[in-house]
Amino acid sequence: MxxxxxxxxxxxxxxxxxxxxxxxxxxxxxxxxxxxxxxxxxxxxxxxxxxxxxxxxxxxxxxxxxxxxxxxxxxxxxxxxxxxxxxxxxxxxxxxxxxxxxxxxxxxxxxxxxxxxxxxxxxxxxxxxxxxxxxxxxxxxxxxxxxxxxxxxxxxxxxxxxxxxxxxxxxxxxxxxxxxxxxxxxxxxxxxxxxxxxxxxxxxxxxxxxxxxxxxxxxxxxxxxxxxxxxxxxxxxxxxxxxxxxxxxxxxxxxxxxxxxxxxxxxxxxxxxxxxxxxxxxxxxxxxAAWPARMQKLTQGRLVDLAPKGAEIWLDGGHNPGAGIVIAEALAEQEEKNPRPLILISGMINTKDQSGYFSAFKGLARHVYTVPVSKSDAGVPNDELALRATEAGLSAEPVSSVANALMLLRDSWDGPAPRILIGGSLYFAGAVLDENGTPPT
Known part of the structure; x- marks a missing residue:
């Protein structure tokens, strides 16, 4: 179009x-x-x-x-x-x-x-x-x-x-x-x-x-x-x-x-x-019913190809503590049906309660990669976002992009194929869909 x-x-x-x-x-x-x-x-x-x-x-x-x-x-x-x-x-x-x-x-x-x-x-x-x-x-x-x-x-x-x-x-x-x-x-x-x-x-x-x-x-x-x-x-x-x-x-x-x-x-x-x-x-x-970037399963695309083999990848634009809770609950349900280690790749903007969002994933997520939000002037720097995730009780590290996070994960992963949640902002989710080559239609 x-x-x-x-x-x-x-x-x-x-x-x-x-x-x-x-x-x-x-x-x-x-x-x-x-x-x-x-x-x-x-x-x-x-x-x-x-x-x-x-x-x-x-x-x-x-x-x-x-x-x-x-x-x-x-x-x-x-x-x-x-x-x-x-x-x-x-x-x-x-x-x-x-x-x-x-x-x-x-x-x-x-x-x-x-x-x-x-x-x-x-x-x-x-x-x-x-x-x-x-x-x-x-x-x-x-x-x-x-x-x-x-x-x-x-x-x-x-x-x-x-x-x-x-x-x-x-x-x-x-x-x-x-x-x-x-x-x-x-x-x-x-x-x-x-x-x-x-x-x-x-x-x-x-x-x-x-x-x-x-x-x-x-x-x-x-x-x-x-x-x-x-x-x-x-x-x-x-x-x-x-x-x-x-x-x-x-x-x-x-x-x-x-x-x-x-x-x-x-x-x-x-x-x-x-x-x-x-x-x-x-x-x-x-x-x-379909709604892009709301617990959307990504099965193909440029970014998907960079992930560890067999990884299950979800995209969600939820960005506040209330959204964090329902997303975490949805992933906990997935964990019950099909256990996999959960990894977060997160980008957020500075008007949101970042620690409140991350708190929902305590005890559920094994690690968080924090990345910049390229499509918003209000994006939280990735090192600062990693600190917010750490304050919420999660293991976290900043990386430069979603692609880099996926490649780091792929190159270092050893064990059952992970479940990956990419999200934290609708702006961020949109940038991911664009980079993945799978925009909404």
């Missing part, structure tokens, strides 16, 4: 507008008015917020709707390799990443409408979402929140078909607050009066209370994981249960026990949005 035209448009915007986030709805509202308010001409919207699990919920929701024969748009962020990944347009047989010329034209149109006024690039690209999704036919649109909820640029949708709040934990404290109840309040900001709400599995009772209280205050029909719906494993299958009864389904293609709750939230969300999902469609969705 040619990406030059859209990339040039975005690079130009980067020179005009500040990087980062400036949480407010004033600028995006003004811009959308100039564009004729395309956000008011969308198909039914499934709007998803949360600290962890947003992307997986979006992937399952898309798989459910497409398995039921619906045309679906999907907006997610951030991208891993190409900006185009943020915009999947509905198509027969399954949504496709936006064509470069269509994307570039939409960016240019939005930038022209902005007339050079102060705005962030994310706000312009969110307006592009609404332009693309309003001008191409679909029966549903899945839109993932970028940061927070209340003041996120996507939160201009007046009447979502359903608002979904996935697990809330500490992350982006500089923007959202340093207590889980503050972050939950920000996420709850996507709820709209009288519109259905689905609350996914919450680790924090405090967060759950904030979410339920907000939904009640806004008179939102609400279903809560663990109270109104849930999922569990039984006889090697996933059972989904709600007030309509049970669905006996295949285990989700996305590995890890946490994906049961993510899949359940998606089923609840799609039903709350007014779509009927047959048992057959739900079965197919569990098998079809």
């Amino acid at each position: 040619t990406t030059l035209a859209a990339d040039r448009e975005i690079e130009h915007l980067m020179t005009l507008h500040p990087k980062g986030f400036d949480l407010s709805l004033d600028r995006i509202t003004r811009l959308l008015e100039r564009l004729g308010n395309p956000q008011d001409r969308l198909p039914p919207v499934i709007h998803i917020a949360g600290t962890n699990g947003k992307g997986s919920c979006a992937a399952f929701s898309r798989a459910l709707l497409e398995a039921a024969g619906h045309l679906v748009h999907v907006h997610t962020s951030p991208h891993l390799v190409n900006w185009h990944e943020r915009y999947r347009l509905a198509a027969e047989g399954g949504g496709k990443l936006v064509d470069d010329d269509v994307f570039a034209e939409a960016i240019a149109r939005v930038a022209k409408a902005n007339q050079g006024q102060k705005i962030t690039v994310f706000e312009i690209l969110t307006a592009v979402t609404f332009i693309l999704f309003s001008e191409h036919p679909a029966e549903a649109a899945i839109i993932e929140v970028g940061l927070g909820g209340r003041f996120d640029a996507t939160n201009v949708i007046a009447r979502p078909a359903v608002s979904v709040i996935m697990p809330v934990s500490l992350d982006h404290e500089a923007y959202l607050g340093d207590r889980v109840e503050l972050i939950a309040a920000e996420k709850a900001g996507i709820m709209k009066r009288g519109c259905p709400v689905v609350i996914g599995a919450q680790e924090s009772e405090t967060a759950l209370e904030v979410l339920i209280e907000t939904a009640e205050r806004l008179d939102c029909p609400t279903v809560v994981y663990g109270q109104d719906f849930l999922a569990f494993e039984e006889n090697g299958r996933m059972v989904y249960q709600d007030e309509d009864g049970l669905m006996d389904l295949p285990l989700p293609r996305l590995p890890g026990r946490h994906q049961f709750a993510n899949a359940a939230a998606a089923i609840a969300a799609v039903k709350a949005a007014g779509f009927e999902i047959s048992h057959r469609a739900a079965e197919r969705a569990m098998v079809d």
Whole structure:
């Protein structure tokens, strides 16, 4: 896929507008008015917020709707390799990443409408979402929140078909607050009066209370994981249960026990949005759902070829303590089924709790190689990251790249083929997919 035209448009915007986030709805509202308010001409919207699990919920929701024969748009962020990944347009047989010329034209149109006024690039690209999704036919649109909820640029949708709040934990404290109840309040900001709400599995009772209280205050029909719906494993299958009864389904293609709750939230969300999902469609969705860099097994590519023979390689972009816990649990499950020594290759950015992430792997990982994050100015130096891993009780050493880590491992390895987890940042995971020659499609 040619990406030059859209990339040039975005690079130009980067020179005009500040990087980062400036949480407010004033600028995006003004811009959308100039564009004729395309956000008011969308198909039914499934709007998803949360600290962890947003992307997986979006992937399952898309798989459910497409398995039921619906045309679906999907907006997610951030991208891993190409900006185009943020915009999947509905198509027969399954949504496709936006064509470069269509994307570039939409960016240019939005930038022209902005007339050079102060705005962030994310706000312009969110307006592009609404332009693309309003001008191409679909029966549903899945839109993932970028940061927070209340003041996120996507939160201009007046009447979502359903608002979904996935697990809330500490992350982006500089923007959202340093207590889980503050972050939950920000996420709850996507709820709209009288519109259905689905609350996914919450680790924090405090967060759950904030979410339920907000939904009640806004008179939102609400279903809560663990109270109104849930999922569990039984006889090697996933059972989904709600007030309509049970669905006996295949285990989700996305590995890890946490994906049961993510899949359940998606089923609840799609039903709350007014779509009927047959048992057959739900079965197919569990098998079809895919989400790059979230416990993604790498089986081929340039980097894979450098690893020790027979190594099992996983890639995951999870980057906060909550993500660390669920990734470690998923790998512990793998260890029970097929014991292998676990090696981490980690790169992280400086806005994350690095020690908190590494703590989840204490007693599980044999060694950590820390590497720079080449695609981010905020990357933690590899020697400093090794120190954070050591503080968390792990054996760690800095190396210059993922390729070098894999070659060092290959040349020194003696014993059963290892299990390797590469991760710690979505930016890092994207760079790995790019270098491996296996970008998302």
